Amino acid sequence: MxxxxxxxxxxxxxxxxxxxxxxxxxxxxxxxxxxxxxxxxxxxxxxxxxxxxxxxxxxxxxxxxxxxxxxxxxxxxxxxxxxxxxxxxxxxxxxxxxxxxxxxxxxxxxxxxxxxxxxxxxxxxxxxxxxxxxxxxxxxxxxxxxxxxxxxxxxxxxxxxxxxxxxxxxxxxxxxxxxxSLNLPESGAERDHCGSCRACLDSCPTDAFPAPYQLDARRCISYLTIEHPGPIPAEFRTAMGNRIYGCDDCLAACPWNKFASAAHEAKLVARDDLKSPRLTQLLTLADQEFRKFFSGSPIKRIGRNRFIRNVLIAAGNSKDPSLLEQVEPLLQDPDPTVRSSAVWAFGQLADQADMEMRRQAALKSETDPLVREEWKTV
CATH class of the missing domain: 3.40.109 (NADH Oxidase)
Incomplete structure (x- = not known):
């Protein structure tokens, strides 16, 4: 050089x-x-x-x-x-x-x-x-x-x-x-330092890695909560837990992270209200409120309906019946994906007698096939 x-x-x-x-x-x-x-x-x-x-x-x-x-x-x-x-x-x-x-x-x-x-x-x-x-x-x-x-x-x-x-x-x-377009000197490639470690693979809640160095996005919670349209597939709902936007499990498991905080300061500071927001707060967000709350955030790009779908899955997984107060109104939401997700969440939180009564009433009035199927199977 x-x-x-x-x-x-x-x-x-x-x-x-x-x-x-x-x-x-x-x-x-x-x-x-x-x-x-x-x-x-x-x-x-x-x-x-x-x-x-x-x-x-x-x-x-x-x-x-x-x-x-x-x-x-x-x-x-x-x-x-x-x-x-x-x-x-x-x-x-x-x-x-x-x-x-x-x-x-x-x-x-x-x-x-x-x-x-x-x-x-x-x-x-x-x-x-x-x-x-x-x-x-x-x-x-x-x-x-x-x-x-x-x-x-x-x-x-x-x-x-x-x-x-x-x-x-x-x-x-x-x-x-x-x-x-300039011809600048190359730095040289980095070699793989993973060795025999498989902490990231073993940490995945949905087994999204068919093999090391391979990702099946269809099973990845980051994909499911951000890119995937429509309802969350039933087989992944429980495994999603309360992850409502992305998933950091495999990243957090990496042993090399111990060098990151010691040597480098993060250049983007997290909003305090996004570190562990309450499900009760998020479930009530209408479209305008959603846009305001997530102004300047990448979360805004998925839209209110997809976001509420994710929050409803988390609500169902919480097993907290006090969330029924926020979940129940979403059974009437204009968006079919939100309604179907609310049905699932309601089914996880409500007692069996209430659920059966709601099911019978809903099947008489609900016209969307997606939501009807959820009522039948939940």
Whole structure:
């Protein structure tokens, strides 16, 4: 590496640090030749579930150069979002309080897309001002295989839970990428440090890993609570517990997390009211209230109906009959998915005599086949 390039890399690293990024690495645009084949295999097995966009964009996603032919180097950046060390910050604290709700750590903050993309643009503009070239920035929403590229760049390795793991950041960090037409020196790939550990695999409540390094999204609580439309499949409802948005079990189990909090401070501070919100509060959110409460949060993107569906599953799993006061009105909700989920929750909380009386009355008036089937089977 010549002196001029070395100074540029140092300047980029300093700029990234000043903007809150914990690491920055560089990969050649052609550094993931096998990623496309692995993606097609994933889609062929149906592991992508209803995420049709993964199949539709598979060709562009398989290589950075398929997305933008001019790219020569991909700059990958990491930003720690790990939970704090205080007991109230523990990512799985909600599991001990069934009347509270579990929200994935990454979603307890502002929407990371908004936070990171602006900062990536600053770094990209800085790069162009120093070295020229063309640039494009991406944060999760474009067809970019960020994790394989990040592994090739040396930010970390894809662990057995398929998420990226870093020896410095554990499993708690966001990724962002800058594509550039400049030919910058690559950092070198990171090797796998999982060894014989299978803590992440064993922690999964729904057995979503058919094998190490493979994820069947259709069984994953993160997919079910965020991407999946319609009712939660019956086989996963009990296992969901009170996880209402995402699932951190496999991330929290990773032993490499012990290095994250010790060496790096999270750049996004969680909202106190999203650490362990009460189910009683969430069940009563109408659409406008939902939008206001989750303003600036990634949770807002799934919409009120899908969110209430998730909260109703948690309510049913709580076995707390006092929640019937909030669940019962949702039996009349305009949305069929909400109504059907309310039926299930009601069935878990109400006594048998009340449930049977409600069933008979509902089957006389309910016209939606989805909701009728729930009344018949609950």
């Amino acid at each position: 010549d002196t001029k390039t070395a100074k540029l890399i140092t300047a980029l690293r300093d700029k990234a640090r000043s903007l809150g990024f914990d690491d920055i690495k560089f990969a050649r645009a052609d550094s993931i030749p096998d990623a496309g084949e692995r993606l097609h295999h994933f889609v062929d097995l149906g592991y992508h579930g209803t995420m049709a966009w993964m199949a539709d964009t598979a060709e562009r996603r398989s290589s950075p150069q398929n997305l933008w032919p001019d790219v020569q180097t991909v700059i990958m950046l990491a930003m720690n979002y790990g939970p704090g060390d205080a007991p109230e910050d523990h990512p799985l604290r909600h599991l001990d309080d069934k009347s509270s709700a579990g929200i994935s750590v990454y979603a307890r903050n502002r929407d990371y897309h908004d936070v990171i993309k602006g900062r990536l643009k600053e770094i990209a503009a800085f790069l162009v001002s120093r070295a020229g070239g063309d640039v494009k920035v991406f944060v999760d929403t474009a067809p970019v295989m960020e994790k394989p590229i990040a592994e090739a760049a040396g930010l970390g390795w894809q662990g057995k839970h398929t998420n990226l793991v870093s020896r410095n950041l554990g499993s708690w960090f966001f990724l962002g990428s800058i594509f550039t």
